[in-house]
Structure formats: structure tokens, C-alpha cells
Amino acid sequence: MARKWVYLFTEGSADMKNLLGGKGANLAEMTNLGLPVPQGFTITTEACTQYYEDGETINDEIMGQIMDHIEKMEKITGKKFGDNENPLLVSVRSGARASMPGMMDTILNLGLNENVVEVLAEKSGNPRWAYDCYRRFIQMYSDVVMEVGKKYFEELIDEMKEKKGVTEDVDLNADDLKELARQFKAEYKEKIGEDFPTDPKEQLMGAIKAVFRSWDNPRANVYRRDNDIPYSWGTAVNVQMMAFGNMGETSGTGVAFTRDPATGEKHLMGEFLMNAQGEDVVAGVRTPQKIEQLKEVMPEVYHKFVGICSILEDHYKDMQDMEFTIEDKKLYMLQTRNGKRTAKAALKIACDLVDEFMITEEKAVKMIDPRNLDTLLHPQFDGEVLKKTEPVGKALAASPGAACGKIVFTADDAKAWKERGEKVVLVRLETSPEDIEGMKAAQGILTVRGGMTSHAAVVARGMGTCCVSGCSEIAMNEAAKKFVLAGKEYHEGDWISLDGSTGKIYDGIIPTVDATVAGEFGRIMTWADKYRRLKVRTNADTPADARKARELGAEGIGLCRTEHMFFEGDRIDAFREMICSDTVEEREAALEKILPVQQGDFEALYEALEGNPVTIRFLDPPLHEFVPTDEDDIKKLADTQGKTVEQIKTIIDSLHEFNPMMGHRGCRLAVTYPEIARMQTKAVIRAAINVQKAHADWNVCPEIMIPLICDEKELRFVKKIVVETADAEIAAAGSSLTYQVGTMIEIPRAALTADDIAKDAEFFCFGTNDLTQMTYGFSRDDAGKFLNSYYDTKIFENDPFAKLDQTGVGKLMETAIKLGKGVRPDMHVGICGEHGGDPSSVEFCHKIGLDYVSCSPFRVPIARLAAAQAALNNK
Numbered sequence: 001m002a003r004k005w006v007y008l009f010t011e012g013s014a015d016m017k018n019l020l021g022g023k024g025a026n027l028a029e030m031t032n033l034g035l036p037v038p039q040g041f042t043i044t045t046e047a048c049t050q051y052y053e054d055g056e057t058i059n060d061e062i063m064g065q066i067m068d069h070i071e072k073m074e075k076i077t078g079k080k081f082g083d084n085e086n087p088l089l090v091s092v093r094s095g096a097r098a099s100m101p102g103m104m105d106t107i108l109n110l111g112l113n114e115n116v117v118e119v120l121a122e123k124s125g126n127p128r129w130a131y132d133c134y135r136r137f138i139q140m141y142s143d144v145v146m147e148v149g150k151k152y153f154e155e156l157i158d159e160m161k162e163k164k165g166v167t168e169d170v171d172l173n174a175d176d177l178k179e180l181a182r183q184f185k186a187e188y189k190e191k192i193g194e195d196f197p198t199d200p201k202e203q204l205m206g207a208i209k210a211v212f213r214s215w216d217n218p219r220a221n222v223y224r225r226d227n228d229i230p231y232s233w234g235t236a237v238n239v240q241m242m243a244f245g246n247m248g249e250t251s252g253t254g255v256a257f258t259r260d261p262a263t264g265e266k267h268l269m270g271e272f273l274m275n276a277q278g279e280d281v282v283a284g285v286r287t288p289q290k291i292e293q294l295k296e297v298m299p300e301v302y303h304k305f306v307g308i309c310s311i312l313e314d315h316y317k318d319m320q321d322m323e324f325t326i327e328d329k330k331l332y333m334l335q336t337r338n339g340k341r342t343a344k345a346a347l348k349i350a351c352d353l354v355d356e357f358m359i360t361e362e363k364a365v366k367m368i369d370p371r372n373l374d375t376l377l378h379p380q381f382d383g384e385v386l387k388k389t390e391p392v393g394k395a396l397a398a399s400p401g402a403a404c405g406k407i408v409f410t411a412d413d414a415k416a417w418k419e420r421g422e423k424v425v426l427v428r429l430e431t432s433p434e435d436i437e438g439m440k441a442a443q444g445i446l447t448v449r450g451g452m453t454s455h456a457a458v459v460a461r462g463m464g465t466c467c468v469s470g471c472s473e474i475a476m477n478e479a480a481k482k483f484v485l486a487g488k489e490y491h492e493g494d495w496i497s498l499d500g501s502t503g504k505i506y507d508g509i510i511p512t513v514d515a516t517v518a519g520e521f522g523r524i525m526t527w528a529d530k531y532r533r534l535k536v537r538t539n540a541d542t543p544a545d546a547r548k549a550r551e552l553g554a555e556g557i558g559l560c561r562t563e564h565m566f567f568e569g570d571r572i573d574a575f576r577e578m579i580c581s582d583t584v585e586e587r588e589a590a591l592e593k594i595l596p597v598q599q600g601d602f603e604a605l606y607e608a609l610e611g612n613p614v615t616i617r618f619l620d621p622p623l624h625e626f627v628p629t630d631e632d633d634i635k636k637l638a639d640t641q642g643k644t645v646e647q648i649k650t651i652i653d654s655l656h657e658f659n660p661m662m663g664h665r666g667c668r669l670a671v672t673y674p675e676i677a678r679m680q681t682k683a684v685i686r687a688a689i690n691v692q693k694a695h696a697d698w699n700v701c702p703e704i705m706i707p708l709i710c711d712e713k714e715l716r717f718v719k720k721i722v723v724e725t726a727d728a729e730i731a732a733a734g735s736s737l738t739y740q741v742g743t744m745i746e747i748p749r750a751a752l753t754a755d756d757i758a759k760d761a762e763f764f765c766f767g768t769n770d771l772t773q774m775t776y777g778f779s780r781d782d783a784g785k786f787l788n789s790y791y792d793t794k795i796f797e798n799d800p801f802a803k804l805d806q807t808g809v810g811k812l813m814e815t816a817i818k819l820g821k822g823v824r825p826d827m828h829v830g831i832c833g834e835h836g837g838d839p840s841s842v843e844f845c846h847k848i849g850l851d852y853v854s855c856s857p858f859r860v861p862i863a864r865l866a867a868a869q870a871a872l873n874n875k
Helices: 014-032 045-053 060-077 114-124 127-144 150-164 174-192 200-214 218-226 278-283 291-297 299-316 343-355 361-366 370-377 383-387 411-419 433-441 455-463 519-531 543-551 562-567 571-579 584-609 631-641 645-654 667-672 674-694 712-733 748-752 768-776 784-792 809-823 839-847 857-873
Strands: 006-008 040-043 090-096 106-110 235-241 252-257 269-274 320-327 330-338 396-399 402-408 424-428 444-447 466-469 475-477 482-485 488-491 495-499 504-507 535-539 557-561 614-617 703-706 740-745 763-766 828-831 852-855
Touching: 006 014, 006 060, 014 040, 014 045, 014 090, 014 235, 014 299, 014 330, 040 060, 045 060, 045 200, 045 235, 060 200, 060 235, 090 200, 106 127, 106 200, 114 127, 127 150, 127 174, 127 200, 150 174, 200 235, 218 784, 252 291, 269 291, 291 299, 299 320, 299 330, 343 361, 343 370, 343 519, 361 519, 361 857, 370 857, 396 455, 402 411, 402 444, 411 424, 411 433, 424 433, 424 495, 433 455, 433 562, 444 455, 444 495, 455 466, 466 495, 519 857, 535 543, 535 857, 543 584, 543 857, 557 562, 557 584, 557 852, 562 571, 562 584, 571 584, 571 631, 584 614, 584 674, 631 645, 667 674, 667 712, 674 712, 703 712, 703 763, 712 740, 740 748, 748 768, 748 809, 763 809, 768 809, 809 828, 839 857, 852 857
Parallel strands: 402 424, 424 444, 444 466, 535 557, 535 852, 557 614, 614 703, 703 740, 740 763, 763 828, 828 852
Antiparallel strands: 006 040, 040 235, 090 106, 090 235, 252 269, 252 320, 320 330, 396 466, 402 495, 475 482, 482 488, 495 504
């Protein structure tokens, strides 16, 4: 039996969303509910996929079913395409299974030609309406199907209004619109080189292909990437009998929500326009009226509409976003869907629906998009101002929130300007660990290079600071402290605004609004914690970050990067002395200066975590990241070491590596310089002993994590240093402290030999930033230069550094868990790469049996909610 590619609205239902798309499934469901829906049919999402597989053509089988359904539709409606007595006009709309507002294309009034428009004008006694429909159709068809820009037609309309001395489209009469239709067709012929099509079936096939093509338009591709919608889903096409809102003052069109999408308040909210078609409301061509005013204009229609709103919300058990048309006082429903809403509204609506006994707590937890919680935790720009402001650039939305400040080009300047009370935005080619204090001082960070897991992005997310990274459009001149973007030259002290939630960059000052966490936030999080299995830890290097993460519900630290601590205050000087030492004794003397401050850092972290687990990663970055670049700093180091400036420069040059991410870093440093591992172990253990002594009721059990292991012997060598040092400290203190030594799995070989490594490792933690980098062979700081080409050519749909690659990297993770737990069944396994805060990656971590995810402090609530949804979805 032939596959079914086309369904009448009477043949579908809401649970066929994957096949019929959201719009088609809901039109079918409203038809089943007996609501007034103009009838029609849906061409399935599978037909769209087939269209692309067949080289962007509609095959004979699908074409045949479309033609059959046109005949069925003609019978249902009693109207016929191109008929001189009762012509059928249709709308053609896209409808993917996930709502993508405004991303794809719509065509109204299809089926019109010179004969049909005359028939409509005569039969209706309303020639103005007939020619208004005709000129709209020519314009939309030309724009959507033939890609002749709207602007040419808008210019002709403006010329006509000016000639007639009117300001609104509705003030043009039938003759004016007839003349516009003639001009539009002439414009079409000039641009396309052939006459405007007159056969309604030819028009329909052109429109269907255009909707399929719109699935692959640039704005749809970007929206899909931002919202995790796979390209393979395709879009459905809905062909529906027209209902006319532009027949005069007894007709109209509108959009409404059953609750306020901005606040979640329970009241009908929406807008309508009399004598208009749907796109007029959305396009803002005329100023619409508030939905309440419909009560005065058409009381019967208003009351019927309110009743339908109630039916739909009760049926779908969620806030509905609806489109309707009134044709000569008769109400038609054109669409309903679960409405888009702000994070604040989402929490309120979910809690209210539970309180109204419409949904369960589980459903409330599942209906909130975890990614939206970001906006609740960071400052945002004033929405009204944003609407009126064009961005000057767009790059990667690396860390959410809004920032507005004066441009500075160095970390030192950021710090100095902040100390004198200035708000600053730090603009850099790229950031490095030594910029940390400047990054802390800045309202926001903008980089020319780097991706979603670049240094700037990772650190900014950890601090909750707004960051836009990888803006390659910037022509930077750091030495002269200036850059050019969108044709304007920016200098130190100029104002700039960054939106880290969208990646947009704005010229000048845009006011920000502080984030507010409502009472509903706590309720939803309590419910989420009830249902999740995965624990949620945080990546935190400072007591302030750790406290913030605890406030947001973190149950431990999954990653403390000890290298970030070396840049605080003057301790960097001691570390540089260690790097430039000639003997083990000199290195140990320099490390001895760092030991007490590292110990103090760890004590503060243990205090902040109140007995919850703390995983401390030993030194990871290559040493060249710590050496000075500034001449004054080099001179200072030379004087301290009793060396010449030239000798220090020679040492610095010797640390240069061609591929530092795969160079002398991680556990390789501990193999070369065991004294670093000894110092760090002493600091970790002494701090734990002191805090345990002060809080007898806590269980302080440090987890020491050795990074970048690729071989069991490597881990055994470093672990021996750690264990000998730790046991000696514990014995000397007369303590019964316990600790664990584990490793990060971030090299493919480690994942493939995890059974051998597990003989010595008491826990695993996946460092998926490096594991992704090494599995793909991509530099995470440089991949941004070519990833857009990969998106455009459909090689990739997502940035693998932002969304975990479950096929390749995921397979390595599954292999490591299976092998590791086979040797050590009680070992705990977590993830501490940036993927730990990405909802789809959290769900994957739940499925493969991880014990916890660890993410930056401000992503902790997102991970908690995503973990609960993963548990509920995989019951």
C-alpha cells in the first residue's frame, strides 16, 4: 500500500505532531473538538524530507495525493479552484513539529487570477475587498515563491498613497487596488521575465515548494541551531480554505493568548484589526486594538471567542497562543499552540496550573524549558529599548546576561577603571588566565577570537559575567587601543552594550534591568529535586563562586581549577619564580611561598561547601600561560631570580609550544616536576584536616583529580606522589581523614583503556571540553573560524563544544563507564566539561548512568531542572 503523504484535517489529531507538524496537528485537533476551523489538508513532514532527498522536487506519488486532496477539499467546501461561480481560495502555511514563530513562510489568497478576482468582486458586491486580496496575493507569492523582495511592492503602495493623498492602506479604493495589482504584475514580469501564473494548481505547487524551501532558509537554520531543532525533522505544509478578515468593517483578524506571556497572569491578552488579514497584525503595518475592545465592536463574536479560549486551555492544559479571523461576523480559528513565554511567566503558569488542579507537579517540571532559566539569573536589557535598537554586530552568545560599559582593552585598565567607579566592557583579541582580575572587574567581555569553550567563555560563565565571543567582524588594533566594527571606529572609553543571551553587540548605552527570582522559582526547583536522580555539582574556583552555586542548589564542587588561584594578588610572582628556577631546591622554595595561600583557598572552599564533596583538579595548563609578557614584569622577575632580562626571555621562549593544548600540561607537569603535585597535595590535605577539626559533624573527604591521563602507568606514578605525601600529612596530624584520588577522562585513549586506569583511579570525571577537542581534532579556540561553513553545508547542526556529541564522544564515555565500573563497581562518575549545563547533554548523562553533572554556578538550576526532566522522560 502506498505511503500516506497527505491528511485531511478530519484525519489527524494532536498526537500526530511529528508527522503533521504542530500547526497541522492542532488544526486537526480543533476540528475534532467541533470548533470553527476552515477546512483543508496537511502535507506531512516526511514529504518535506522526501522533497530534499529527491533533489528538491515533489515526486509523482506525493503530487498525486496532493491533487486527490484538492478534489476532496473542493467537495468539503463546495468551492472549486478557478471556478467562475464559486472559486476556492486557500492559504498555504508552514508548520514544523516545534514552533518556529516567524521563521518560515506563509501565502494567503492563493487561487486568484484576473477571472476569479472579477467573479469575487461581482458576487460579493465588494470589489475593494476582491482587489485587496489580489494585490496581497501577488505581493506574497512574488516574495515567498519567486523571491522578488517585498520592498519593490511596498514602494509602489507608498507611491499610490502619496498620489491619492492618504496615509493608510485601507483608505485606497477598489480602483486604486486594481491599478496596484496591475503594477505588481508588471513588476513581477520585469523581475522574473515571465507572466504571473494564472492556473491555481500551478500557483499551489509553487507555494508548497516554497514552504519546503523555507525549512532551509538562513533564519530558519539559525533558529533551529539556537533551539536544538534537528534539520531532519522537516516542515509540514497546511493548505486551508481562506477566511477573509478584509471584507470590510464586519470582518477582522487577531492574535491572542489565554494568559499574559510576559508575566503569566491569568487574563486574556491579545490584539485585533478590523478589515485586515493576518499578516497586518504581525507586521505592524497598522496599530491594532486590544482584544477587550472586541467586546464593544462585536459582542457576540467576543463572547464566542472567550468560550473557545477556555475550551482550548482546558483541553491542552497549557497557555494557548491563538490566531483567528472574523469573516462578516463569523468567527474562524486558524491556529492554536502552546504559547511562547518569558521564563518568569513559564514558572508562574506552571505553578498556577498545578494550583488550579489542571496538571501534576511532574507535568509542571516537564513544561519549562531549562535554557530559559538563564534569563532569571542575569541582568537583561530593557526590552522596549532593544526593539528600537539595531545591533552593530553578532557573535557567539557565550555567557548570558546584559552588559553596558566603557570599552577598555587590557585587564589592568579594567581593574583600574573599576576602582575609580567606572563600568567597563573588556574587549580583547582573546583572553588568557592572566586576564582574570580584569574579567572580574568588567561588566561584560567581548572577544574577537574563541568559541563557546574558549577561556573567555568558560571563565565568564563561571563568574556569571556576560560574554560575547568570536566576533570576527571586528578589525582590532590592541596596541592603539581601538577597533572597527560595522564601519565605526571605537576607542577606549566609548560606550558599548553586549547581550550575552543572543550574542548581539550594540553601539552606545542600553539600560539594563536586574534579574529577579520569583517565589515560583523555588517551588519548581523543589519539585525538580524530588524527581531527579543525577546529582548536580558546580565548577568553582573561589569561595564566592562556591557560595553562589550553593545558593542555587549545588551539591558539591565537581571541578576546582587550581591554576586560577595562582593569578590572585602577588602569588603569581612566586609561581613565576618556580617556573624560572634552575634546581629542584629553588622550585621547592618558590612553591613553599604558594603553599599557605593555596591551603587558605582550599579551607575557604571546604567551608563554603559545608561537608559536601569537593573535587580539586591539580595544575592543568601549560606553563607558558603563567609567564610575564610585559617588560616591567620580566624585569621584576629577573631581579628576583638574580638573572638578566635576556636569561628570563630565553626561559620564556623555551616554554613556547607549537600545539600547547596537546603539549606540556596536565599530569605531564607532575611527572616532570613532582614537587608541584607534592605542594598541591599538602595544601589540599592540610586544609581538609583543619576544616574537619573545626566541624566535627561534617564529612570532609577531598577528591584529588589528576588531569589529562592517557596511560595507567602515568596515573600510578602521580598517584604514588599524592598518596605518600597525603598519608604523611595525615599521620603527622594524628587525623583519620580519608581522601580519594581519581582522574579526568579527557583523552580518547584513556576512555578506551579505562579498565586499566580504574585499577588506580577511585573516580572518573569526564572533561568533555578536551575530550571533544581530541576526538574531533578541532582546536576549541579556532573552530569558530570554520564551523559556520559546516552548519551551512549541513555537515554539522550544532557546535560540538556547546552540545555534547552523543554519537562519537558519547560512545567513548559509555565505553569508559562500562570498562571502569567493570573493574571498580562502586566508583562514582561525573562530567565537568561545559556540557554539564546543557539540557540535552544532561539527559544523555542520565541515560548512560553518570552519578553527577558539574557546571558553572549560574547553570546549576538549569542542570537541576534538566536532570529532573531526564528522569521523568526516561521512567
